Each structure stands twice: as C-alpha cells, then as structure tokens.
Amino acid sequence: MADGIKVSTTSDIPEGEGVTVPKEVTGTVDDIAILHDTDGTFWALNDTCTHADASLAEGWVEDGCVECPIHSSKFNLKTGAVSGFPATEDTVCHRLEVRGDEIWLFPNETPPA
Numbered sequence: 152m153a154d155g156i157k158v159s160t161t162s163d164i165p166e167g168e169g170v171t172v173p174k175e176v177t178g179t180v181d182d183i184a185i186l187h188d189t190d191g192t193f194w195a196l197n198d199t200c201t202h203a204d205a206s207l208a209e210g211w212v213e214d215g216c217v218e219c220p221i222h223s224s225k226f227n228l229k230t231g232a233v234s235g236f237p238a239t240e241d242t243v244c245h246r247l248e249v250r251g252d253e254i255w256l257f258p259n260e261t262p263p264a
C-alpha cells in the first residue's frame with residue numbers, strides 16, 4: 152500500500168472529532184480512526200479501543216489525545232500509548248499525510264517519530 156489511500160478531506164472532519172475507515176478499505180486487522188486534534192493536526196489510530204468494543208472515532212479529541220466514548224480511557228494520538236485508564240494496552244498508529252485538503256492514509260506504516 153505504498154501509495155496510500157485517500158480517506159477524507161480536512162473539511163469533512165471537524166476539530167475534536169473523527170471518522171472511521173473500515174478495515175475492508177484499509178486492509179488492516181481493525182478499522183482505522185482518522186482524528187482531528189484541536190491544534191489542527193490529523194492522526195490515524197486503530198479504531199477499536201483496546202479496553203472493550205468502542206469506536207475511538209466516536210470519542211473526544213483534544214490536546215494530543217483521544218478519549219474513549221465508553222469508559223474514558225485516553226490514548227496519545229502520536230504514539231498510541233495509553234494515557235488514561237481503564238485501558239492498559241497501547242493502540243496502533245498509522246502514518247497519514249495531509250496533501251492540500253486531502254487526507255491520505257498509509258495503513259500499517261509507522262508514523263515518523
């Protein structure tokens with residue numbers, strides 16, 4: 152998937168929110184959440200919370216984290232690390248690029264540090 156997948160446009164995802172890209176489109180083991188942080192940046196994480204069956208795209212995105220809509224675990228948008236319980240397992244990040252107003256996803260590619 153070296154060329155990536157165009158998954159959305161920047162105007163389609165309000166700040167603080169996210170959308171889900173189905174695994175049938177990404178070819179990954181989980182759906183992928185595309186998340187728009189309050190600083191204007193975009194991030195891609197596995198969509199299913201590592202605690203239970205919740206969609207992180209339906210959570211709240213703010214200050215570098217996404218908060219799960221069910222039990223409020225928090226995950227770092229850049230690293231996938233858990234930063235708030237009850238989840239104890241980190242999630243997986245995927246590289247994305249914003250090209251103009253287009254959001255391109257590179258499933259299973261680790262984002263640059």
Ligand code: FES
Nearest residue numbers: 200202219222224
């Ligand atoms: S399902 Fe996400 S914290 Fe419980």
